[in-house]
Amino acid sequence: MRTILHIDLDAFFVSVEQGRNPSLKGKPVIVGGDPEGRGVVAAASYEARAAGVRSGMPAAMARRLCPEAAFLRGDGYLYLRASERFFSIVRRYSPVVEAASVDEAYADLTGLQRLMGHPVEIAVRIRDETRATLGLESSLGLAANKLVAKVGSATAKPNGLAMVRPGYEAAFLAPQGLERLPGIGPGIRQKLTMFNIRRIGQLAALDPVLLEETFGRVGRLLHQRANGRDDRPVVSHRAPPPSVGREITFPEDTVDAPLLESVLYRLTEKAAGSLRREGLEARTVTLKLRYADFVTCSRSATLPSPTDLDPVLYEALLPLFRRLFVRRVAVRLIGVSLSRLVGGPRQLGLFEDRRLERLRRLYKGIDAVRERFGFHALTLGRSVARPPAGDTGAAA
Ligand SMILES: [Mg+2]
Structure with a gap:
């Protein structure tokens, strides 16, 4: 029997901002929108949520719902540092910690009782230390698996603790709305709503054969999850890599230079999108080619100043590609890597060029749309080639 926190x-994000500027405490605060009302809400304080503001909502709509809210642009670098400190606290209490996102962790507390105390005690100590050293509140879920622990912490929000005893998983989930069950996308939820299924318990009671006929392999998973069963282990990750990369292996080797250049642009778009999500900028770009004979070469260039913008990065990568792509051998793999990462100049507020600022706004909007509707929802002019099969977007 496992114990997962x-x-x-x-x-x-809002709590980090309130720590930096305590006059924002207890007030409606919105991170991610800008004063002109463009962009998308990244996070909202509970006071703003009470007015109906939700993350992912256009900032203009948030302003209409909650005109008195303070709008902040957000500071990815600051959040990343707070996040790192949060994870280092959790790691002091358990050797097996998984970063589920920038602000949520799974910790496997199995077998730690003798060493560290009862799981509830450990959980509360982590929360107390997070509050004392970072000034951040958190919610806790304890259960025999990740799924139920996660739903537990969601029901305990804000600043609560939910513990689900082994054997009571399905009973705990049953009265909750379907939106609480992780992994149910809007498409599946819509279909289930058509069958008048709104609570997790109703889904749990459905015939698993019917679910599998309707949803395929996902159907079986839905049945297991709705019944509170989840065998996924807590997987420790190392610290985030000092570079961001994307590469593609082509299904067939190619000598088509325009195709390669447009794939290069897509890879740059993806890598730059990851940078912007983390609030980082890169100073060095590296291009990698692997030929059909498995000879691999790479070239790097250093930018005059760090950036997170696709066109600027591509301008540096394209000449590298043209210099490298001289062998008369077909290409098997192409990769882009961005390194020497730094927190963006947005925080420093130095030398903001108008054109870059406009581009940055544009890309912020694009990232938001991509986040909600998938990467292919928006493609800029350059990136017109059909994605080759096997494009997993895996980090290099
Ligand atoms: Mg959170």
Whole structure:
């Protein structure tokens, strides 16, 4: 029998901002929108949520719902540092910690009782230390698996603790709405709503054969999850890599230079999107080619100043590609890597060029749309080639 803790920071971005500027405490605060009302809400304080503001909502709509809210642009670098400190606290209490996102962790507490105390005690100590050293509140879920622990912490928000005893998983989940069950996308939820299934318990009671006929392999998973069964282990990760990369192996080797250049642009778009999500900028770009004969070469260039913008990065990568792509051998793999990462100049507020600022706004909007509707929802002019099969977007 396992004991899993899910710990989730409450209103993370907003709480970090309130720590930096205590006059914002207890007030409606919105991170991610800009004063002109463009962009998308990344996070909202509980006071703003009470007015109906939700993350993912256009900032203009948030302003209409809650005109008195303070709008902040957000500071990815600051959040990342707070996040790192949060995880280092959790790691002091358990050797097996998984970062589920920037502000939520799973910790496997199995077998730690003798060493560290009862799981509830450990969980509360982690929360107390997070509050004392970072000034951040969090919610705790304890259960025999990740799924139930996560739903537990969600029901305990804000600043609560939910413990689900082994054997009571299905009973705990049954009265909750379907939106609480992780892994149910809007498509599946819509279909289930058509069958008048709104609570997790109703889904749990459905015939698993019917679910599998309707949803395929996902159907079986839905049945297991709705019944509170989940065998996934807590997987420890190392610290985030000092570079961001994307590469693609082509299904067939190619010598088509325009195709390669447009794939290069797509890879740059993806890698730059990851940078922007983390609030980072890269100073060095590296291009990698692997030929059909498995000879691999790479070239790097250093930018005059760090950036997170696709066109600027591509301008540096394209000449590298043209210099490298001289052998008369077909290409098997192409990769882009961005390194020497730094927190963006947005925080420093130095030398903001108008054109870059406009681009940055544009890309912020694009990232938001991509996040909600998938990467292919928006593609800029350059990136027109059909994605080759096997494009997993895996980090290099
Ligand atoms: Mg959170």
